[in-house]
Amino acid sequence: MKTIEDILRLIEDWQGKGYTVVAPVRSEGLVSFEVLRAPSQIDFDHVLTVNTLKDVTLPRCETLFKYDVEKASIEPSWEASQPIVVFGSRPCDAAAVTILDSILMGEVTDSRYARRRENMIVVTLACSQADEACFCTSMGYGPHDPTGSDIIGLPSKGGYVFRVVSQKGKDFASKVGLELDEGRADPEPELKRRITTDGIKAWLDENFESPKWEKVSENCVSCGACYYLCPTCHCFDIADEAGASRGVRMRIWDCCSFAGFTKMAAHQPRVGKHRRYRQRIMHKFKYTVDNIGKTACVGDGRCIRYCPYGVDITEVLEALRE
Amino acid sequence: MRSEQEAQLRRRVSQLLEDGTLKVVLGYASGFKGTRPLFVQDTRHVDRLVWNEACEANLTGYLLREPLKEMLDAGNRIGLVVKGCDMRAVNVLIQEGQVDRSKIYLIGMVCEGVRDGSDFSLKCRNCRVQIPEGCDETIGTHTELERLEGNPLEDILKVKAMDLAERWAYWKQELSRCIKCYACRQACPMCYCQECITEKSRPQWIEKAPTLSGNIAYHFIRAIHLAGRCVSCGECSRACPMDIPVDMLTRFVAATIEEEFGYIAGEDVNAKPFLGTYRQDDPEDFIR
Numbered sequence: 001m002k003t004i005e006d007i008l009r010l011i012e013d014w015q016g017k018g019y020t021v022v023a024p025v026r027s028e029g030l031v032s033f034e035v036l037r038a039p040s041q042i043d044f045d046h047v048l049t050v051n052t053l054k055d056v057t058l059p060r061c062e063t064l065f066k067y068d069v070e071k072a073s074i075e076p077s078w079e080a081s082q083p084i085v086v087f088g089s090r091p092c093d094a095a096a097v098t099i100l101d102s103i104l105m106g107e108v109t110d111s112r113y114a115r116r117r118e119n120m121i122v123v124t125l126a127c128s129q130a131d132e133a134c135f136c137t138s139m140g141y142g143p144h145d146p147t148g149s150d151i152i153g154l155p156s157k158g159g160y161v162f163r164v165v166s167q168k169g170k171d172f173a174s175k176v177g178l179e180l181d182e183g184r185a186d187p188e189p190e191l192k193r194r195i196t197t198d199g200i201k202a203w204l205d206e207n208f209e210s211p212k213w214e215k216v217s218e219n220c221v222s223c224g225a226c227y228y229l230c231p232t233c234h235c236f237d238i239a240d241e242a243g244a245s246r247g248v249r250m251r252i253w254d255c256c257s258f259a260g261f262t263k264m265a266a267h268q269p270r271v272g273k274h275r276r277y278r279q280r281i282m283h284k285f286k287y288t289v290d291n292i293g294k295t296a297c298v299g300d301g302r303c304i305r306y307c308p309y310g311v312d313i314t315e316v317l318e319a320l321r322e
Numbered sequence: 323m324r325s326e327q328e329a330q331l332r333r334r335v336s337q338l339l340e341d342g343t344l345k346v347v348l349g350y351a352s353g354f355k356g357t358r359p360l361f362v363q364d365t366r367h368v369d370r371l372v373w374n375e376a377c378e379a380n381l382t383g384y385l386l387r388e389p390l391k392e393m394l395d396a397g398n399r400i401g402l403v404v405k406g407c408d409m410r411a412v413n414v415l416i417q418e419g420q421v422d423r424s425k426i427y428l429i430g431m432v433c434e435g436v437r438d439g440s441d442f443s444l445k446c447r448n449c450r451v452q453i454p455e456g457c458d459e460t461i462g463t464h465t466e467l468e469r470l471e472g473n474p475l476e477d478i479l480k481v482k483a484m485d486l487a488e489r490w491a492y493w494k495q496e497l498s499r500c501i502k503c504y505a506c507r508q509a510c511p512m513c514y515c516q517e518c519i520t521e522k523s524r525p526q527w528i529e530k531a532p533t534l535s536g537n538i539a540y541h542f543i544r545a546i547h548l549a550g551r552c553v554s555c556g557e558c559s560r561a562c563p564m565d566i567p568v569d570m571l572t573r574f575v576a577a578t579i580e581e582e583f584g585y586i587a588g589e590d591v592n593a594k595p596f597l598g599t600y601r602q603d604d605p606e607d608f609i610r
Contacts, residue, residue, distance in 0.1 A: 029565055030499075030565050032499075051501075060501055060531075061531035061532055132354065133354065214389065219359050221383070221509060223503050223507070223508035223509070224501075224504060224505070225561070227503070228501045228502075228503045229501075229563055237530075240526075241526075242526070252532070253502075253532075255503070259521075260521050273388050306563035308379075308509055308560060308563075309359055310353035310354055310355065310358025312353075
């Protein structure tokens with residue numbers, strides 16, 4: 001078993017060996033993944049960070065290339081490739097990484113995403129608590145689930161026991177000399193929120209048009225909080241930040257709630273917020289299942305926690321199938 | 323008083339729906355964060371309506387959004403549960419010609435203060451509209467009301483007291499967290515532009531990306547666009563998932579306008595919009 005002090009010493013050691021460590025940091029009321037300056041910044045007590053590992057793998061905005069029309073030049077923009085250890089992600093966030101992997105490194109490879117993934121080690125700290133928005137067990141995961149982790153630390157008597165999950169984790173452990181632990185993990189916390197996903201996919205297959213879409217999206221005000229904080233949502237837009245002749249082309253998160261989502265010069269295929277909310281549910285619980293065989297939801301509950309107007313995805317799923 | 327108000331609210335909404343006065347009533351139900359909006363169309367659902375300290379949200383913005391906008395456009399009359407402070411937003415929308423007063427039915431709740439977590443909301447400090455005015459009916463008694471002490475501008479004064487470098491560092495830190503999810507804009511009852519400047523691409527006036535400069539451009543433009551219109555309801559900050567006190571910017575502008583011109587947005591439904599009027603004897607030259 002490793003105590004918190006042991007862990008902080010480990011992190012310091014990894015930083016010393018040249019790894020950039022991204023971990024949950026508390027700033028006033030908010031806990032978010034940040035590049036760690038010092039190990040002591042790590043917060044061990046939160047349920048879940050506000051942001052997700054998308055901030056590492058698929059950041060909210062990035063420059064693709066710079067251009068200059070007069071000089072007829074294009075200069076691709078790549079950040080320096082550096083090994084990153086994500087420390088203290090929760091099992092739901094780690095599981096979400098496997099979903100994004102299947103999508104962004106599946107049939108077509110997103111080279112930027114792939115490069116960041118290659119350089120990223122996921123060291124998860126499993127959950128010793130859950131809040132009322134958590135529903136990972138309903139999505140087939142769990143508070144101690146190792147899916148997506150390279151190494152997982154399971155809570156044990158006030159500290160953590162570390163286990164290797166993947167080959168990448170094994171290589172990392174031997175490279176940095178991380179000793180793995182024997183010893184038993186504490187029991188997993190119970191989750192209050194539970195739904196069954198039985199029949200949801202079948203309902204979605206049949207009900208692209210249904211009056212229920214308007215009902216379930218009633219409270220939605222078409223902001224992007226649920227999307228932007230979702231660990232599996234991955235739509236993006238391409239925009240130029242341009243002057244008269246020079247500019248940069250950027251990739252920026254986009255969101256199906258927004259009125260302008262997929263709006264084209266001649267046509268808006270999703271007029272009305274219920275059609276856009278339908279896109280969100282369909283994308284997660286039908287299209288992704290059709291495409292990669294997995295649901296694009298890990299039950300992290302952020303969309304429930306942060307929706308300013310109480311749209312509750314588990315309630316929506318149950319109301320649709322009802 | 324609150325539980326009696328809640329019971330009366332349910333009775334009244336039931337009656338108003340049953341006798342066909344209203345097509346739908348927007349009020350509060352219990353939710354993950356205490357309460358959430360509830361659209362009641364069916365009298366069987368009136369028991370889901372609640373009235374308590376967690377009814378902090380200002381629901382006025384829904385009047386201009388789906389599905390209420392379509393219902394109003396189709397000629398239906400709609401009920402809205404409001405607090406005295408929410409009335410200011412309703413008034414601005416009426417002043418600006420966005421809402422036809424005869425198409426909405428306002429159920430005013432006498433308010434003992436709402437809470438943001440465990441504390442009373444900042445907007446409740448020194449509240450002068452605990453008894454809503456201008457509603458179609460008011461629920462609650464006027465006795466036993468205790469005015470909450472304190473200054474609703476407390477947070478702004480704190481930032482204003484910082485020196486320039488400190489203040490810049492403060493806003494840099496706050497606004498760099500912004501992910502441009504636009505929850506603030508979508509929550510704001512006054513942000514009803516059909517196309518927000520952030521969405522314009524020909525020309526693209528401001529950076530689309532949620533970089534610090536792009537975020538500053540967005541929030542500062544929003545603050546200026548809300549000059550004389552922000553009713554200090556705090557809905558933008560309440561909606562922000564990243565805990566950014568964006569309402570400080572718009573409330574600061576509102577406080578400046580009150581100080582300089584004695585104008586409080588939405589206080590008087592018959593007043594002209596602040597930036598929509600001028601005086602012949604205005605001391606400034608540029609206006610004439």
